[in-house]
Amino acid sequence: MFETLPAPKMDGIIALMQAYAEDPRADKIDLGVGVYRDAQGRTPVMRAVKAAEARILAEQDSKSYLSLAGDAAFLNAMEGLLLGGAVPSARVAAVGTPGGTSAVRQICDLVAKVRPGTTVWVSAQTWPNHGPLIAAAGLQARPYRYLDADAGALDRDGMFADLGAAQPGEVVLLHGCCHNPTGVDLSPQDWAEVAALLESTGATPFVDMAYQGFGEGLDADAGGLRHLAARLPEVLIAASCSKNFGLYRDRVGIAMAVVPENNRASLATSLAGLSRQSFAFPPDHGGRVVSTILGDPLLRAQWQEELDEMRSRVQTNRRALADALRAATGSDRMGSVAAQQGMFSILPLSEAQVTQLREEHGIYMLWDGRVNMAGLDPSRAGDVARAVAQVMRSA
Ligand SMILES: Cc1ncc(COP(=O)(O)O)c(C=O)c1O
Structure with a gap:
């Protein structure tokens, strides 16, 4: 065969x-x-992670299946970490995924369900797996200019000129803080201008967030994402806990769609349906570590201190x-x-x-x-x- x-x-x-x-x-x-x-x-392994794992080991009394979306405590904790209350929870549909990479794939599959073959705009310098992930979902990657190589800075004119051509129903993939391989991030002003541009073109932003906490701090690093979510009707998010919790091999991620309230339930069902078609239930252990840390003020402070050291x-x-x-x-x-x-x-x-x-x-x-x-x-x-x-x- x-x-x-x-x-x-x-x-x-x-x-x-x-x-x-x-x-x-x-x-x-x-x-x-x-x-x-x-x-x-x-x-x-971060000290806060070790402490959370010790607690889980002592207290966990079942490893039976949870819902297809994963542990509710993890989903809520991640919504808080990423969105910080920028939008009401009634607008947020999310599922746990095996790492941020599969969250990217899940979001692409979600887009393909409603817009097969649509264009996903991707910064010219990106990770080598973005193109294949987009193509595997049957979508078309199209580059937009990003880096001014001589200045080692953002090619603002090039980026805004290219993204100005994005059409309604197309998707614009943006790297969250510290995730663009060039090391060049969007400033708060750039994020605001991207939001305004997307509002005028009708294209949908998709933020791949893997390094929250590596830039200026947890809230500042999510500022651009929160601005998009507060301003635009729809924002797609793939986030990873591999780097900021050091949980690389435990595979902890989340696929999230911020949508108008009346679409939330169908988005949540669609995301869970996509999980069912591939891995079914997301891994639980790492997500439980994350929700244990974020839900306990002492562990959270310890984790933030370790992240600050990094x-x-x-x-x-x-x-x-x-x-x-x-x-x-x-x-x-x-x-x-x-x-x-x-x-x-x-x-x-x-x-x-x-x-x-x-x-x-x-x-x-x-x-x-x-x-x-x-x-x-x-x-x-x-x-x-x-x-x-x-x-x-x-x-
Ligand atoms: C494109 C992309 N997004 C997100 C991530 C987040 O990592 P992980 O899949 O390990 O959670 C990675 C991994 O390096 C990646 O290549």
């Missing part, structure tokens, strides 16, 4: 993870996969790399690395230079020059910067 199965093309990030794991060099540096690392290069470590690394790049290249061309937010930045490197860094220096990053700042040990910033300067000179 499977003789004719085409050879699968492996996701580039997964292939890079594998190549790094197999590289025997002791001084290799992984700036590739989007996972937080501490100063020792570990991705530890944020500040990433900012320290950004400054260390920007300084080292300035010293190694004698120019401020990559100075924007210090000003950007979250774990990611794109260095102005060609694919050939990225390959050279990997092969000759054991420095791993994505083929478009995207680096994960959390993977950097600040004491190796000089090594990275000198290698980058060298491959740039030899180009």
